[in-house]
Amino acid sequence: MLVFYTAFGIAIFISLLDRVTAGSSAAKTVAPIRSQVVPVPKKVKDILQKYFTFYQQLPANKQAFFARKVCAFIYAKRFIPRSVDAVTIECKVLIAASAVQLTMGLPNIYLQHFTRILVYPNDYYSGITRRYHKGEVNPRFGIIVLSWQSFIDGYINPTDSLNLGLHEMAHALRLENIIRNDEYNFFDATQLATFDAYAKDICRNMNNGTQPFFRAYACTDEHEFFAVAVENFFERPRQFQETWPDLYAVLSKLLNQDPLTLFAVTPA
Structure with a gap:
């Protein structure tokens, strides 16, 4: 009976978290808590184990931390498709993993200011710069923009020092440091x-x-x-x-x- 009530209580708590996180401003605060309460979905761990070399090389205890932080990142962000119907779970996990790879040693940093991730299938044309881009970070609107193909290309060759995910997440990280919020001045x-x-x-x-x-x-x-x-x-x-x-x-x-x-x- 105790097990039933414990499970029931967790289910209610998760439901409340889902309601709270319906708004992006609340999501970025609640996401780390939710990632500690809700078990890491097997699908997330499978994707990391299959595709993300950095995760594969970590010892088990660090893999567990990494996977939880990936979930927290996903819970806190809106992944917005551009020129595609939807952003797949594989896409969400791997983009989140690139952010966590960078912030592995900063356990309380989730790039809180950047609540929206825009994902294009390929390099996209900017009407502002009038040229094609692979990715960008827009601090004014809290947006990170990525070309999915260029993102994948960055991880296909792991030693050429051309990695779009790490590059754009690094921009976001440095900007996050000077934006006055809960993660300011870390x-x-x-x-x-x-x-x-x-x-x-x-x-x-x-x-x-x-x-x-x-x-x-x-x-x-x-x-x-x-x-x-x-x-x-x-x-x-x-x-x-x-x-x-x-x-x-x-x-x-x-x-x-x-x-x-x-x-x-x-x-x-």
Whole structure:
């Protein structure tokens, strides 16, 4: 009987959560709670295990945390299809996984400000810039926009340091840090300033003809450098650490994780 009442109580609580999360502003607050109460659906774990290499390499305890955070991200966002009928569950899980890969070491960060994820099947045309885009982040409207094909392409080759999901989530993460909400100012200001100082120095040397480690696009501004650095951090961590050890160490501190040690099993 106790089991029945416990299950019944959880069911009522989940129902209430669903009602509360009908509005996006409430959803972003309740989602982390819901992800702790509601078991991770088997479908979500199956998708991660089949398609997401980063998740596959994690030890079991970190996989459980990762999957819960993926669910919290999904619960808190509206996935809006563009030029397609619907956003599939595979699409939602993998996009959420790219955000969680980046925020694995920031357990209380869910990119709260960005409540809508627009998904196009391919690169899309912008009437504002009058050119095609693979993705973008719009802080004014709390939107992350992604081309699904370009997103997938970013994970097909895991070592080329071209990953649309990580790139756009990195933009959202850096912007989230300066938006006044519950997730405001989570980066250590001194570490972030140190990162930007390294970036300026690297770009100055690149302009002087030094062989670059980062692609030239990184030097557009500090936001693009951060996004490109994140791509390299996850896709070429060993080369990154050997080429720019101080910058790598600072980024590791900002993200509170290190891909070179993350997959090790923690002793009991």
